[in-house]
Amino acid sequence: MDLLDFFTRSREAQRALQQARARLYRVAYAWCHNTALADDLVQETLSKALKHSAQLRDPKARDAWLFTILANCFRDHFRKTREMDDIDEIEISDETTPETESSRGEIVGMVRSAIARLPKGQRQVVTLVDLEGFSYVEVSQVLDVPIGTVMSRLCRARAAMKNILLPEFQQSMAASNPSTLRRIK
Amino acid sequence: MQKENGFSREFLNAFVDNQLAPEEKSRAYNEIGRDEDLNRQVCELRKLHDLVQLAYRDVPAPPARPAAPVLRRNHVGVAAAVLVLAVGIVLGTQLRMPVTVHEQVADQAPVAIVPVVATADRVAPPRAVAAARSPRPTVRPAPAAVAVVPDLPITTAPRSINEIHIGNVRNKVLIHIANDDPARLSQAMDEIAGLMRHYRDIRASAHVEVVINGRGLELVRVDTSAHAAEIARLLNDYDNLTFAACQNTIDRLKNEQGITVRLLPGVVVTDSGMAEITRRQHQGWTYLQV
Numbered sequence: 307m308d309l310l311d312f313f314t315r316s317r318e319a320q321r322a323l324q325q326a327r328a329r330l331y332r333v334a335y336a337w338c339h340n341t342a343l344a345d346d347l348v349q350e351t352l353s354k355a356l357k358h359s360a361q362l363r364d365p366k367a368r369d370a371w372l373f374t375i376l377a378n379c380f381r382d383h384f385r386k387t388r389e390m391d392d393i394d395e396i397e398i399s400d401e402t403t404p405e406t407e408s409s410r411g412e413i414v415g416m417v418r419s420a421i422a423r424l425p426k427g428q429r430q431v432v433t434l435v436d437l438e439g440f441s442y443v444e445v446s447q448v449l450d451v452p453i454g455t456v457m458s459r460l461c462r463a464r465a466a467m468k469n470i471l472l473p474e475f476q477q478s479m480a481a482s483n484p485s486t487l488r489r490i491k
Numbered sequence: 492m493q494k495e496n497g498f499s500r501e502f503l504n505a506f507v508d509n510q511l512a513p514e515e516k517s518r519a520y521n522e523i524g525r526d527e528d529l530n531r532q533v534c535e536l537r538k539l540h541d542l543v544q545l546a547y548r549d550v551p552a553p554p555a556r557p558a559a560p561v562l563r564r565n566h567v568g569v570a571a572a573v574l575v576l577a578v579g580i581v582l583g584t585q586l587r588m589p590v591t592v593h594e595q596v597a598d599q600a601p602v603a604i605v606p607v608v609a610t611a612d613r614v615a616p617p618r619a620v621a622a623a624r625s626p627r628p629t630v631r632p633a634p635a636a637v638a639v640v641p642d643l644p645i646t647t648a649p650r651s652i653n654e655i656h657i658g659n660v661r662n663k664v665l666i667h668i669a670n671d672d673p674a675r676l677s678q679a680m681d682e683i684a685g686l687m688r689h690y691r692d693i694r695a696s697a698h699v700e701v702v703i704n705g706r707g708l709e710l711v712r713v714d715t716s717a718h719a720a721e722i723a724r725l726l727n728d729y730d731n732l733t734f735a736a737c738q739n740t741i742d743r744l745k746n747e748q749g750i751t752v753r754l755l756p757g758v759v760v761t762d763s764g765m766a767e768i769t770r771r772q773h774q775g776w777t778y779l780q781v
Contacts, residue, residue, distance in 0.1 A: 331550070331553060332547050332550050335547070335550045335551070336547050336550075341550075341551050341552070341553050341554055342553070342554050344553065345553030345554065348553075413542065413545065413546070414545065414546045417542045417543060417545065417546035418546050418547075421543065421546070432543065433543070433547070435508055436539075436540050436543035436544060437543065437544065437547055441508075441510060442505070442508070442510050457501045457504065457505065458501065460501075460504050460508075461500045461501050461504050464504060464536060464539050465500070467539055467542075467543075468535060468539060471539070471542065472535060472538075
């Protein structure tokens with residue numbers, strides 16, 4: 307019976323990893339905006355997760371554990387590719403984003419472009435909170451930074467996005483009819 | 492740390508991300524209700540949150556990968572031997588074990604994995620459980636209209652407001668209900684029925700959305716609504732009418748009072764009633780508060 311349990315647990319773990327794949331890929335893509343790189347990062351993450359699956363004591367912590375591995379893979383990738391002064395402060399220019407100029411008029415393109423322009427640390431925090439719904443404490447663990455840093459990065463990221471995005475939306479809003487206020491007594 | 496209206500920006504972000512303790516959240520709600528500028532900032536933050544989710548809802552598929560490498564020749568024999576041994580052990584163990592009815596059913600279950608985990612909290616429990624979890628301070632007789640409810644489906648999670656398609660209509664009206672005063676609710680229902688009838692009579696292109704949050708949620712809860720039959724009739728008669736309940740209120744009732752909310756059939760949910768109202772006002776909808 308123990309052997310059967312072992313096989314069942316192993317199968318469950320593999321299924322859980324498979325189900326997490328799409329979510330990992332979405333976040334990896336939001337970090338790098340490159341489908342091939344995102345896929346490589348996810349592949350490496352899952353490979354490491356399988357290899358070190360014994361380290362995961364609490365299955366409830368699987369999500370945070372997987373995203374921690376992803377964050378490490380992402381950091382290692384940039385370490386390998388080039389030397390940096392402070393990767394958190396580097397801002398990716400518009401030219402390097404995958405969003406083409408033609409898609410700028412679309413909301414999705416505009417938002418992705420705005421996120422791509424954020425410094426890497428801010429981009430990671432805002433996507434982990436908004437896409438995956440992680441708490442600040444979990445993000446702090448995933449990225450291995452203090453919770454105060456998580457809060458300040460999130461604050462700066464949203465302020466920057468607001469400056470980029472909201473003026474464009476307000477223009478389109480101004481074109482629409484003004485809203486009317488009434489009250490039923 | 493920059494402070495605006497007594498709250499830092501970090502605090503407002505934490506409020507939007509539901510990271511505050513209940514007492515802090517309560518204080519924030521009070522301030523936001525009083526301060527229009529603060530309210531606007533919260534709405535902007537919620538809008539940014541929604542935009543990020545929208546932007547990555549569908550991401551481009553990864554490029555095709557070459558097929559996974561097969562086992563090398565010198566490993567094939569070992570793998571086959573291990574496989575045969577494992578199958579033998581498993582079969583031997585299984586044949587000696589009685590098979591339970593549960594396992595038989597599990598074997599016959601479809602292979603597809605349904606992502607029910609995310610909505611598990613939002614799936615309505617059986618009526619008896621909901622009633623047991625919903626202690627009310629005062630006992631009042633159930634209205635006659637509630638008697639209609641037992642035949643309604645109880646295992647389907649409510650749809651999201653995002654699934655409702657509203658075309659390019661001329662008259663867009665948002666009615667906000669956050670009050671549980673029976674007299675006001677009755678009047679509001681009369682107003683809604685009258686408005687819908689009016690638009691139909693004059694054949695106007697219109698959509699009316701009723702956003703319910705706070706205490707108003709009683710209107711659309713299976714166990715408390717005094718207007719269940721009327722809402723069902725209106726939803727049946729008018730395709731251009733939506734009742735949207737605030738998910739934040741539903742979550743708060745569960746977290747703070749242990750009440751698992753069951754919504755009337757046809758009532759949809761919106762992540763945040765307040766954000767929905769702001770969104771609609773920005774889109775030029777006429778706002779009516781009950």
